[in-house]
Amino acid sequence: xxxxxxxxxxxxxxxxxxxxxxxxxxxxxxxxxxxxxxxxxxxxxxxxxxxxxxxxxxxxxxxxxxxxxxxxxxxxxxxxxxxxxxxxxxxxxxxxxxxxxxxxxxxxxxxxxxxxxxxxxxxxxxxxxxxxxxxxxxxxxxxxxxxxxxxxxxxxxxxxxxxxxxxxxxxxxxxxxxxxxxxxxxxxxxxxxxxxxxxxxxxxxxxxxxxxxxxxxxxxxx
Amino acid sequence: xxxxxxxxxxxxxxxxxxxxxxxxxxxxxxxxxxxxxxxxxxxxxxxxxxxxxxxxxxxxxxxxxxxxxxxxxxxxxxxxxxxxxxxxxxxxxxxxxxxxxxxxxxxxxxxxxxxxxxxxxxxxxxxxxxxxxxxxxxxxxxxxxxxxxxxxxxxxxxxxxxxxxxxxxxxxxxxxxxxxxxxxxxxxxxxxxxxxxxxxxxxxxxxxxxxxxx
Numbered sequence: 001x002x003x004x005x006x007x008x009x010x011x012x013x014x015x016x017x018x019x020x021x022x023x024x025x026x027x028x029x030x031x032x033x034x035x036x037x038x039x040x041x042x043x044x045x046x047x048x049x050x051x052x053x054x055x056x057x058x059x060x061x062x063x064x065x066x067x068x069x070x071x072x073x074x075x076x077x078x079x080x081x082x083x084x085x086x087x088x089x090x091x092x093x094x095x096x097x098x099x100x101x102x103x104x105x106x107x108x109x110x111x112x113x114x115x116x117x118x119x120x121x122x123x124x125x126x127x128x129x130x131x132x133x134x135x136x137x138x139x140x141x142x143x144x145x146x147x148x149x150x151x152x153x154x155x156x157x158x159x160x161x162x163x164x165x166x167x168x169x170x171x172x173x174x175x176x177x178x179x180x181x182x183x184x185x186x187x188x189x190x191x192x193x194x195x196x197x198x199x200x201x202x203x204x205x206x207x208x209x210x211x212x213x214x215x216x217x218x219x220x221x222x
Numbered sequence: 223x224x225x226x227x228x229x230x231x232x233x234x235x236x237x238x239x240x241x242x243x244x245x246x247x248x249x250x251x252x253x254x255x256x257x258x259x260x261x262x263x264x265x266x267x268x269x270x271x272x273x274x275x276x277x278x279x280x281x282x283x284x285x286x287x288x289x290x291x292x293x294x295x296x297x298x299x300x301x302x303x304x305x306x307x308x309x310x311x312x313x314x315x316x317x318x319x320x321x322x323x324x325x326x327x328x329x330x331x332x333x334x335x336x337x338x339x340x341x342x343x344x345x346x347x348x349x350x351x352x353x354x355x356x357x358x359x360x361x362x363x364x365x366x367x368x369x370x371x372x373x374x375x376x377x378x379x380x381x382x383x384x385x386x387x388x389x390x391x392x393x394x395x396x397x398x399x400x401x402x403x404x405x406x407x408x409x410x411x412x413x414x415x416x417x418x419x420x421x422x423x424x425x426x427x428x429x430x431x432x433x434x435x436x
Contacts, residue, residue, distance in 0.1 A: 041279065042279060069374065071420075072403070072404070072420070088374070090372065090374050090403065090404070094373075104375050111324055129282045129283065129284060130284070133284040133285070133288075137288060141238075141288065145284045145287045145291075146284065148287050149287055149327055149330065150327075151326075152324060152326055152347075217409055217412070219374075220404045220406075221374075221377060221409075
């Protein structure tokens with residue numbers, strides 16, 4: 001199975017720069033339906049939003065979902081009269097690291113909290129939550145809370161996806177690293193997973209849900 | 223006499239100073255064991271409010287951790303007046319993040335909430351293989367085993383851990399709960415667990431139901 005004219009990409013703004021790079025690299029001209037960032041924090045809202053978008057797409061096409069599993073947000077989506085193509089990715093971090101294996105082996109070796117430019121720009125990220133916590137509970141308590149929370153983390157991993165100059169983030173992350181006691185680490189990533197989503201063939205790293213079907217746990221297993 | 227509604231609300235609002243003031247006064251008043259029990263219940267009810275506010279998006283992960291710490295401190299203050307009840311532990315939980323997964327924020331929240339609810343929790347830490355879980359279960363014979371993971375690959379680790387427990391004859395007589403990002407009813411059945419949750423406070427409630435306490 002592969003991509004055909006008329007197919008549509010449904011994508012999260014948080015990985016916008018990476019998707020655009022993948023489209024440029026593959027010469028893809030498919031239309032993109034953008035979904036705003038931040039919804040993954042409430043997976044049910046994201047699911048509802050995605051279903052609305054899917055229901056509005058033409059019959060018979062494939063919707064290529066540029067999303068990770070996003071806290072079970074994709075689970076239960078109904079394909080309706082379209083096919084859905086879904087990458088087997090834990091979240092957009094895995095999507096940008098290339099595969100679930102790559103994510104797992106990196107996690108094992110590095111104890112890393114990952115960030116991308118898209119996360120810094122668009123999402124309620126750890127830094128925003130830290131500052132919110134300081135505002136409400138004071139710095140001393142917040143530092144104690146974050147010491148518990150990030151006790152096992154050693155690195156702040158900036159993913160070099162190729163869609164931006166990762167060095168340009170240093171100015172913004174230096175304070176985060178110093179405050180949370182994390183060492184900066186540049187993690188090689190890329191957009192190959194997104195390129196494969198755009199071009200097919202959709203092998204074992206993707207789940208294809210046929211018309212009438214519903215997204216189930218096969219996205220998670222195997 | 224302590225105003226339990228105010229106490230519950232103060233826990234819900236994470237007002238540490240207010241809670242401390244209320245509990246200090248309560249302990250000084252020489253309360254009965256029954257009153258002490260009611261006070262603990264009021265604190266735990268406040269913890270439920272914290273969980274609800276988190277669900278609504280008004281509280282964040284840091285608030286959950288803070289709430290766990292507040293509740294632990296509160297129980298320590300109340301211990302001297304709880305009499306025999308303070309010595310009775312609710313149950314024993316062996317807990318860990320499974321092999322191949324290093325994420326433990328959710329597990330740590332569950333741990334602090336479970337301890338606050340009176341459980342004795344043995345935390346194996348992160349990236350723990352089946353052998354480590356089996357060894358600890360063999361040693362402690364816990365009431366509950368909790369396995370956590372946020373990567374989808376952790377599902378396979380959870381399954382192999384349950385299989386290893388079965389092979390050793392350790393699965394029966396113990397409840398298994400899995401928690402994290404990728405868990406669902408289907409995944410629970412696949413893994414061979416008794417329950418799943420994506421919410422630490424709910425996880426503790428499930429454990430309490432198993433013990434017939436809540």
